[in-house]
Amino acid sequence: MLVLLIAGSLLAPFLAPQGPADSSLADAFAGPSPAHPLGMDSAGRDILSRLLHGGRNTLGGAVIALALALALGVPAGLYAGYRGGWFDAAANWTVDLVMALPAMVVLLASRAILGPNVWVLMIVLGVLAAPSFFRLVRGIVANVRGELYVDAARVSGLSDARIVARHVLTVVRGPIIIQTALVAGIAIALQAGLEFLGVGSGSEATWGAMLNEAFQNIQRAPALLLWPGLALGLTNAALVLLAAALRDVLEDRTGRQTGRVGRRANAPVPPAGAGAVSSAVTGTVPPPRTGTVPPAEASAVPSPGAGTAERADLLSLRGVRVAYAQHDGTDKEVVHGVDLDVRRGEIVGLVGESGSGKTQTAFSVLGILPEGGRLSTGSILVTGREIAGLAEREHRALRGTTVAYIPQEPMSNLDPAFTVGSQLAEPMRQILRLSRKEAAERAVELLRQVEIPAPEQVVRRYPHEISGGMAQRVLIAGAISCDPALLIADEPTTALDVRVQAEILDLLRRLREERGLGVLLVTHNLGVVADLCDRVAVMNQGRVVETGTAEQVLHDPQDPYTRDLLAAVLDSAPAREPWRPRPTRSVSA
Numbered sequence: 001m002l003v004l005l006i007a008g009s010l011l012a013p014f015l016a017p018q019g020p021a022d023s024s025l026a027d028a029f030a031g032p033s034p035a036h037p038l039g040m041d042s043a044g045r046d047i048l049s050r051l052l053h054g055g056r057n058t059l060g061g062a063v064i065a066l067a068l069a070l071a072l073g074v075p076a077g078l079y080a081g082y083r084g085g086w087f088d089a090a091a092n093w094t095v096d097l098v099m100a101l102p103a104m105v106v107l108l109a110s111r112a113i114l115g116p117n118v119w120v121l122m123i124v125l126g127v128l129a130a131p132s133f134f135r136l137v138r139g140i141v142a143n144v145r146g147e148l149y150v151d152a153a154r155v156s157g158l159s160d161a162r163i164v165a166r167h168v169l170t171v172v173r174g175p176i177i178i179q180t181a182l183v184a185g186i187a188i189a190l191q192a193g194l195e196f197l198g199v200g201s202g203s204e205a206t207w208g209a210m211l212n213e214a215f216q217n218i219q220r221a222p223a224l225l226l227w228p229g230l231a232l233g234l235t236n237a238a239l240v241l242l243a244a245a246l247r248d249v250l251e252d253r254t255g256r257q258t259g260r261v262g263r264r265a266n267a268p269v270p271p272a273g274a275g276a277v278s279s280a281v282t283g284t285v286p287p288p289r290t291g292t293v294p295p296a297e298a299s300a301v302p303s304p305g306a307g308t309a310e311r312a313d314l315l316s317l318r319g320v321r322v323a324y325a326q327h328d329g330t331d332k333e334v335v336h337g338v339d340l341d342v343r344r345g346e347i348v349g350l351v352g353e354s355g356s357g358k359t360q361t362a363f364s365v366l367g368i369l370p371e372g373g374r375l376s377t378g379s380i381l382v383t384g385r386e387i388a389g390l391a392e393r394e395h396r397a398l399r400g401t402t403v404a405y406i407p408q409e410p411m412s413n414l415d416p417a418f419t420v421g422s423q424l425a426e427p428m429r430q431i432l433r434l435s436r437k438e439a440a441e442r443a444v445e446l447l448r449q450v451e452i453p454a455p456e457q458v459v460r461r462y463p464h465e466i467s468g469g470m471a472q473r474v475l476i477a478g479a480i481s482c483d484p485a486l487l488i489a490d491e492p493t494t495a496l497d498v499r500v501q502a503e504i505l506d507l508l509r510r511l512r513e514e515r516g517l518g519v520l521l522v523t524h525n526l527g528v529v530a531d532l533c534d535r536v537a538v539m540n541q542g543r544v545v546e547t548g549t550a551e552q553v554l555h556d557p558q559d560p561y562t563r564d565l566l567a568a569v570l571d572s573a574p575a576r577e578p579w580r581p582r583p584t585r586s587v588s589a
C-alpha cells in the first residue's frame with residue numbers, strides 16, 4: 001500500500017488528469033465523471049489531481065522532516081553514546097531543552113516568523129523530532145559500549161569507526177528503522193493537522209489543505225472529506241503496520257540468536273518482585289520468561305512404543321522426545337526418545353558433553369521448556385503420576401512440592417533486592433500456607449540444615465553479602481523447603497571452587513540419606529558422578545547411550561561414546577598432595 005501511495009505521488013504529473021490548481025467554477029461540487037473519476041471540489045478543481053499532487057507535498061514534507069531528524073539525531077546519538085564526555089553532556093542538555101518545548105507552539109511561532117511555507121514547517125518539525133532519535137541511539141550505544149565484545153574489539157586494535165560500523169550500528173539499526181516509520185506517521189499527521197488548522201501555506205495542494213477545504217463544505221458535500229481522510233488514514237495505518245512488522249522481524253532475529261541463553265531457567269531472575277524470586281529459591285522454577293505458556297506439554301502423548309521395562313517409583317521417563325518448532329514450519333528434534341529412571345533415595349547422574357540434551361530432558365520433567373519447545377511424545381511418571389500432557393497450572397503445582405530445582409548459578413538466581421530470609425519465607429507462606437512468623441523460623445531452620453553458620457544473621461543478609469557457596473546452600477535450602485520428593489540439580493557445583501564443591505556434594509548426599517530424596521543430577525563432571533551418584537545415564541546427541549550403576553559405567557563402559565568421554569578426563573596426572581600449611585621459617589640475613 002505504501003509503495004502504491006508513493007508511486008502515485010511521484011507519478012502525479014503523469015497520472016493526474018489536470019494540474020492541482022486548475023479550476024472551473026462552473027463545475028464546482030460536480031460528481032464523478034469519466035474525465036474526473038473522484039469529482040470536483042468547491043472551487044471546481046479535480047479531486048484526483050489534487051490528491052495525487054497533495055501526496056507529493058504531504059509525503060515529501062514528511063521525508064524532509066525525517067531526513068533532517070535522522071541526520072541530526074543519529075550521528076549525535078552515536079557519538080554521545082560511544083564517547084560520552086563533554087559532548088554527551090552538552091548534547092543531552094540541548095536535547096532536554098528541545099524536548100521541553102511544546103511542538104505545536106514552536107511550529108506556530110515558526111510560521112509567524114518564517115512565513116507560511118509547508119517545507120519550512122517540515123524543517124522545523126525535523127529539528128523537533130531529532131531528539132527522539134538521539135535518545136534512542138544514545139541509550140543503546142551507551143549499553144553496547146560496555147559489552148565485553150566491544151572491549152575485545154578495542155583491545156584487538158580496531159579503530160573506533162570500525163567498531164561503531166561493525167558492532168554498534170548492527171545493534172541500533174533495527175530500532176532506528178522502527179522509529180523512522182513511527183516518526184514518518186507523526187510528521188504526516190502533524191503536517192496535515194497544521195494545514196487543516198489553516199496554518200500551512202494554503203496555496204499548495206496537500207492532504208491537510210484538502211481536509212480543511214472539505215470541512216468548510218461539510219454540510220454541502222460531506223463526500224469531499226472521504227478522499228484526503230482515506231489517503232491519510234491508509235498511509236498512517238501502512239506505516240504503523242510496517243513498523244510493527246519490522247519490529248517482529250528484528251526481534252525474532254535477535255530472539256533466535258540469544259533466545260537459548262536468555263530463556264535458560266538458570267538465567268537471572270526477572271525483576272518481578274518476591275513471587276518470581278521465591279520461585280527461583282524454592283526451585284519452583286518460574287514459567288518461561290517469554291510470557292507464553294509452552295504449547296508443549298498440552299500436546300504431548302505417551303508414545304505407543306514407550307519402553308515397557310519396570311518403571312521407577314519416583315521418576316520414570318519412557319520414549320521422551322523434545323522438539324522445537326522452526327520458522328519454516330518444521331520441527332527440530334533435540335531429544336530422541338529418552339528412557340530414564342530415578343528411584344526414591346537414589347542419586348542418578350545425567351552426563352554427556354555440552355549440547356547432548358541433558359538440560360532439555362530435565363526441563364521436560366519440570367515443564368519449563370523454552371518457548372517453541374514441546375514434549376512431542378513420551379511418558380513421564382512422577383511418583384507414579386503421568387505428567388506428560390499436564391496443563392501448565394497443574395505442572396506449576398508440582399514444582400517445589402513434588403519436584404524441586406537447583407539451578408547452576410546461585411548468585412544470579414537470588415534477587416539482590418530481598419533478604420535471604422524473605423526469599424526463603426515467601427514460597428513457604430504461599431505454598432505451605434505458613435504464617436509470617438512460622439515461615440521466618442523455618443527459614444532459619446532450613447539454613448541450619450544446609451549447614452550455614454549463624455543462620456539467624458544470614459536470613460537478614462542480602463545476596464551480595466554472602467559468598468557463592470553460601471548462595472548455593474540457600475538455593476538448596478529453598479529447594480527442600482516445601483518437602484519435595486525429587487530434586488533436579490543442574491550443574492549445582494560448576495560455579496563454585498573445588499573446596500565448596502565438595503561441601504555441596506556432601507550436603508546433597510546427607511539430604512538424600514536423611515530425607516530419602518531422589519536426585520537427578522545434570523552434570524558433565526565425571527568426578528562429581530563418581531563421588532555422588534548411584535547410577536548414571538550417559539547422553540549423546542539427544543539419546544541415552546548407556547545406563548548402569550556408577551561403578552559399572554565408570555569402570556567398564558560399554559558404549560564407545562562413554563569410553564571416549566572417560567578417556568577425555570585428564571586423570572593420568574599424579575594427584576597433588578593435599579594442601580598443608582607450611583612451617584614458618586625464620587629468615588636470616
Ligand SMILES: Nc1ncnc2c1ncn2[C@@H]1O[C@H](COP(=O)(O)OP(=O)(O)OP(=O)(O)O)[C@@H](O)[C@H]1O
Pocket residue numbers: 259260324332334352353354355356357358359360361370372373524
Ligand atoms: N530454545 C532452543 N531452540 C532450539 N534448539 C535448542 C533450544 N535450546 C536447546 N536447543 C538444542 O537442544 C540441544 C540440547 O541442548 P541442552 O541444553 O539440553 O544441552 P546440554 O546437554 O544440557 O548442554 P549444556 O551442558 O551445555 O547445558 C542442543 O543441540 C541445543 O542446540
